[in-house]
Amino acid sequence: MRTDSFALRHIGPKETNLKAMLDTIGVDSLEQLIYETIPDDIRLKSPLNLPEALSENQYAEHIGKLAAKNKVFKTYIGLGYHQAILPAVIQRNILENPGWYTAYTPYQAEIAQGRLEALLNFQTMVSDLTGMEIANASLLDESTAAAEAMALLHAVRDRKQKKNDVNKFFVSEEVLPQTISLLQTRADFMGIELVIGNHEEFDFSEGFYGALLQYPGKYGQVYNYKDFVAKSNEAGIKVAVAADILSLVKLQAPGELGVDVVVGTTQRFGIPLGYGGPHAAYFATKEAYKRNLPGRIIGVTKDLDGNHALRMALQTREQHIKRDKATSNICTAQVLLAVMAGMYAVYHGPKGLQYIADTVHSSAVSLEKELKALGFEQLNSAYFDTIQVKANAFSVKEIAEAAEINFYYPDADTVAISLNETTTPEDINNIIAVFAQLSGKEAGRIKELAKEEAIPAEVARKTDFLTHEVFNAYHSETELMRYIKKLERRDLSLNHSMISLGSCTMKLNAASEMLPLSNPQWGNIHPFVPVEQAAGYQIVLKELEKQLAEITGFSATSLQPNSGAQGEYAGLLAIRAYHESRGEKHRNICLIPSSAHGTNPASAVMAGMKVVVTKASENGNIDVDDLREKAIKHKDNLAALMVTYPSTHGVFESAIREITQIIHDNGGQVYMDGANMNAQVGLTNPGVIGADVCHLNLHKTFAIPHGGGGPGVGPICVAQQLVPFLPGNPVIKTGGEQAIGAISSAPWGSSLVCLISYGYIKMLGSKGLQKSTEYAILNANYIKERLNEHYKTLYSGERGRAAHEMILDCRPFKAKGIEVVDIAKRLIDYGFHSPTVSFPVAGTMMIEPTESESKAELDRFCDALISIRQEIEETSSAEDENNILKNAPHTAQMLTSDTWEFPYTRKKAAFPLDYLADNKFWPSVRRVDEAFGDRNLMCTCPPIEEYMEA
Template sequence: MVSLDSKTKQTTTKQQSSPVEEVLGLEDQFVNRHVDPTSEEIDQMLKALGFSSLDALIDETVPSSIRLQKELDLPKQKSEYEALKQLRAIASDNQVFRSFIGMGYYDCITPAAIQRNILENPGWYTAYTPYQPEIAQGRLEALLNFQTMISDLTGLEIANSSLLDEATAAAEAMSMSVGVSKSKATAFFVSEECHPQTIEVLQTRAQPLGLEVIVGNHREFDFSTPIFGALLQYPTTEGKICDYREFVEKAHEQKALVTVAADPLSLALLTPPGEWGADIAVGSTQRFGVPLGYGGPHAAYFATKEKYKRQLPGRLVGVSKDTQGKPALRLALQTREQHIRRDRATSNICTAQVLLAVIASMYGVYHGPGGIKRIAEKVHRLTVTLAEGLKRIGYTIASEPYFDTLKIETNNAPQTQQAILQAAEEQQINLRSYADGALGVSLDEATTVEEVKILLQLFAGTETLPFSLEELVPELTFEFPETFNRTSSYLTEAVFNRYHSETKLVRYLNHLQSKDLSLTTSMIPLGSCTMKLNAAAEMYPVTWAEFGKIHPFAPKSQTKGYQTLFEQLETWLSEITGFADISLQPNAGAQGEYTGLLVIRQYHQTRGEGHRNICLIPESAHGTNPASAVMCGMKVVPIQCNERGDIDLDDLRTKAEKHSENLAALMVTYPSTHGVFETEIQTICETVHQHGGQVYLDGANMNAQLGLCRPGDYGADVCHLNLHKTFCIPHGGGGPGMGPIGVQDHLKPFLPRHPVIETGGEQAIGAVAAAPWGSPSILPISWMFIAMMGAKGLTHASKVAILNANYMAHRLDEHYPVLYKGNADLVAHECIIDLRLVKKSANIGVDDIAKRLMDFGFHAPTVSWPVAGTMMIEPTESESKEELDRFCDAMIAIRKEISAIEMGEVDPENNVLKNAPHTHEMVIGDDWQRPYSREKAAYPSDWLRDYKFWPSVGRIDNAFGDRNLVCSCVGMEAYTE
């Protein structure tokens, strides 16, 4: 968090083009690779719309009252080579020390086959959330593997498909516990031996909900204060393995739920929490092949008992069947998610860490149960060796029994804490230091025998040891006390025992990838989700060691490159949005919403107006908006929309006046969720301000505003940005994401802090994520995008995004009415087409059209949101006119198929739409009892003869999957039998 005026002038000053470069024609502009339509195609689309220029279209689309009157003050756009060269120089200022800090973060080894074929593979990272499961079976299977792996390791019956990080997963567990516990208590016990970042996030989450977090010693807690739940760390943050059975029994007597934050690698050797009574287990799978990345992104996990399946936060992959009776996967029990429950939701979580969960699951698949156990045993045996050597030198271990982490007392020891830390720094080694003078050392998969020797030398203060490691080993015992030894089996399913050679693994990964439609196949025109180009040059730096191998709690002195990256990116984002300051801590869009509202809440409280708790939210808002407001302790008051889809100003004024004394905020999306630039946005903001409220702007649609208008200028007080939408971080099949917030000057003091690394404002809210800067290792993607586009490029991108959307709306309007239009009958960067008429005329629903689009090789637009029975289409600036026409042609062809039903020419129940999608098995099968040809089913357009994407399963029976919930590989195989 760095204010705009405090940042270096170098990052904000525009650089002029070299006259020599211009004359010689040497400029290499990335913008021409990011924005696909050529100047000729742009002219053709403008002509179809009746405009003489792109600027003329924008003048009619974006209200003049909010238009930016000057070019953004950003550095001159750079070529891919130049930007990578500059970023490499920035990265070189990071010092990659060997970190043995622990605290939930460990160095690990990402198998090259997984890095190359998943992390660096656009077939995996450009896919969208699997809401259209028939063309997402590959990543759904990988996520089912993840769920199975977590259930096996934790000893609990059901696991979700990942969450954001361990700390926020623990917060979700607290929220779930208060919801399902039969206790009337309002207190949540947290062991003081949990990781400090987890404790702080819990305290942040509890405060607005009126919950009390009791941090204490689990051995001494007498339960005289009623609690609804508790959190324990296993092993503890200092490394000790505790027997929690007695505590769990007492908690259950109070009807409290017990959550255990457990290291999954340790569970290969230790008795899993589910076997000694835990109700919920949470943690991070980072050490399963996911780089440190200075804190993220990583896949957290959440496991619980089967009876709590309807309260489980996040996404859950389940097994169902398709129309042919073939097993098929889908996201299950979606009625429990915040999009449907809105202000009744207990969580606003709307994403997972899919790409990272896939990596972790494939780490489990590749190593199998034997390999995972060998890694755990290696780590533990090296730790035992280190501990024994330290004892011989004269140190006391304060954390026995242990798995991989030692707390080492330095009082009355051969070396002082400071002397050891100084020697470690000289060796480029990071250790954990405690206020009481002790030191912490956590070993990991990458630890070598030589490193153990170096660590012993640091503590001995000499290059020679009074013993050799060979002498130590025969005297060591690696067994845990019997009560902690794991005896149950895990990862017994075939998938974890079949793909241990690289040949088999790569073929398995390719097999799964072939089942998924991604941006490598065709456009994914999802309204509000902005599926645009994730350029290779943007992705390339993610795997640099200077970004990937740094511990989140490494000293700032070692992360000067990251600090420069943060400062420049924050400066650029401030300039683009018009806000005074940026916080990069929120690690998802919904987290950004939550953080922004917490900042508003803190602002009111410091002014003595803590009673302000009313949040006005338009009925068209994102489903996460009401859930985020409730999580911040606010009461949601809905605002109506008029027939044009705009906010009803009269209703807004009436309710703002009614709740004037208690008005906290308005949550508004701009351009609106209905796909238009509302002309009265300034009036809307002024109305809220007149009644003492703050304006939170949902930045999901920022892609329409780059260089054209700025939320900070037209009235917003705080805004979150989806870096995984507008700023090119890929969706990754449903994660990772980043949701930083921008704030006006008066809100700067309240930006979030962190308990380990200093950040935030003077009156900061508590931490909202486990790591100080969220998921830093993917921020180079957005840095590269802005650096390569420059001010002109970003502005051009938004203009073309608006052009593409209006061109598609124009082509489709005759066949499917565009529901909402703004000035001059134009839309913003997306449009909603109304399919409700064909539902009445031909009984063809939005899902029928979505599934039929799969036969044409397309992912459907956003369906039935924000208006039921409609599709929301966003083409983005990265798609060519040819691709836009191909999609429009497909939709028009589908409309003709609907017309045939309306005219009685085809069976209204047995037709290509009702039976879509058509798999290759259906088409080549001997039994073809359909009143239309195989050719019409599979090749409805000529272009498909050269390039055909086949859905791997037919239409999935959602209801069957929910009635017969199966969420693990065991169930899948049993179902197949």
């Protein structure tokens, strides 16, 4: 056994298991299985051109040397990013804990109560600080959150505005440059006219439906927006504010002014800079807009026994239900980062946050005083943490960088300096020394921070915040450690058992891939530092781009999109820009198969395209004749086809090259959704099947952990003709020669977690990547054959094989009154997270085991489903509601109660198979009441008495 082989550690089944698995499937070799699964005409003819695999120890040395190439200067650039202190108790117990980072999106609420409580804390924190009624469980970054605000306010225009097609949106020139760029990207294709200008000169005309302000402004000036908001309200113009969350500890909450939406980032609540991400954005609004609120909302409800429980509320807003009628394509959140930011607030509490904010502000005031003493003029009349100094920017930059200090330079005569939580009096003295050297005067030195305030009384905060008990109870490390552990025990993650979610690829997130994320040489790099200071990052990101281009068979990659849905959007915009460059701007028809993920049509609509749905055949494949007919019908305006491959049904469709050729013959481009790329790597690729662009889910195929519902990364890889249109950034140049606008805030998106995928590829190498794909297909087909006598597989390839996932048909059990959701909840009693439920076909389960699961774990999972199938047979009739599946999951409270009113034993309820005696997971609540939660929407931490009254 090669102990230095990462592939050995990553891939679950052992060589000694292989023959038994192949015998069960009915093939002689792994090669035969792959031949029977993937059409021969799309197989790669040669291995991937990637370096030899590194061992875990070699990779640790390699990534350490690259980290040393990054220059971690003292950075005061600001622009929405500030170095923060991550409390060690949060780093060790959440960021570095697979119990938190390997969990899945909390669609199965009964086994996600810990995460849900942590997210409710986050929502409460955001609502308190912003002064708004309702907040969601995070978005991707501040700029995309601002774009979602623009879209929400457009959707909720009043009847008169809609009738008159009022579509102007005002953006203050004080808004962050990356946000303005992203708003321009979005507005162009949404029929929104963006007007950028001075908010103090805005005329409040009837042509506007909304406005966006920055609080404080991009270079630190704090404005009093009271009159602006009042006049906007009079004119029927709804207002959004992008607010620095730490500043809201000292500044009046925007909600008190009467604004409609507040957005921002919680990065400075203990989250590493990470060269741009991932960070949890926030979005808060009025309860009246709850049906239009993008992303996920955590709400309070009750379980079957009437006990307090949590769940994701109002899910009918999501794209898989609303599809092309959705107001947003947001399909994920930044859960892990939101949990960390919420715990930062729990740990520090209101008094701790007040101390941090006061210290940051006093540091800025102290710096201003000393710079004035040196003769420098400071421009901001009111500020929180950022001052603007009149000085020769070139000269300051030269001196500052020699002292390993970064400022931001708005123009040739201005220096912006943003202080942060990590700034010490010694740091301030070092800044003063830079300006003293410039002025030729002796530097003053501060010994203690100034007591004066630079925040006028009319904009100062006067209201309490974080008054709930949770923010006032866990301020010692012992207390917080135990609170985090209590929540962790309520969640089922990959460190307990396999999570076999179809389309979501919950594979191993190896510790060796994760460890570099804790290194400050990766964590403390601001996304807008000069690129030469991020030399280690530049090597990693450029090599990862090349690796992904090689794997997909394309020419270039953009890592900027920070979710799969953002990747879809970016890819479609690149296609639109390509058509426009050829004088074919009119091409706006997007063909989408009926089986597609709901983000596909939502992304297409956001990209300004019209969706035309193509039919599926009886075997679940694309109906080629229908596709051809619609492609020919729309040939003059055909922009693109969006296709998932292998299909959402878990099948390698043999007609794929014919399908892509039909689109090309009629003037369109092919977008391949990379959700199922785990079945392609090393065996085939999007370039071979004839696609022009694809997105990849790095949080699926390339081992970034799901983090309970985020972070994700959704880079796009493109063919040569689309390379010029890869997305750019207004602060740091990225993208193609004719780059589309920004897709996310940071130039390379969520750079920090890209280290994980870089490590995954480096340690597997060409052979390991191919073997991973082969074993993903092996594991799926092994489950398929083991369950064959008990559950019908809905779709298979032409030779009867599944790809890396399969769909089990649970609809026949309705005759016994058993729904697919009952099976999902009963699986909890067996210690498993349910597979994907009712997607892409209602009443079914989509199972994807991944390559990381051992034969023993696959067998436990199959044994559980077979046992449940027997329990279904034992159910007497559809009228029998008091059965073991309808009552699932069973809690410890039920099992230990004095009364037992069920027609089956306690042992059968809790320990139906022997393996459970050794490793039992107990859900903390019974089945949650979804309808009650939507009828009684409560999305902040309520006192329990208030909840019970509701």
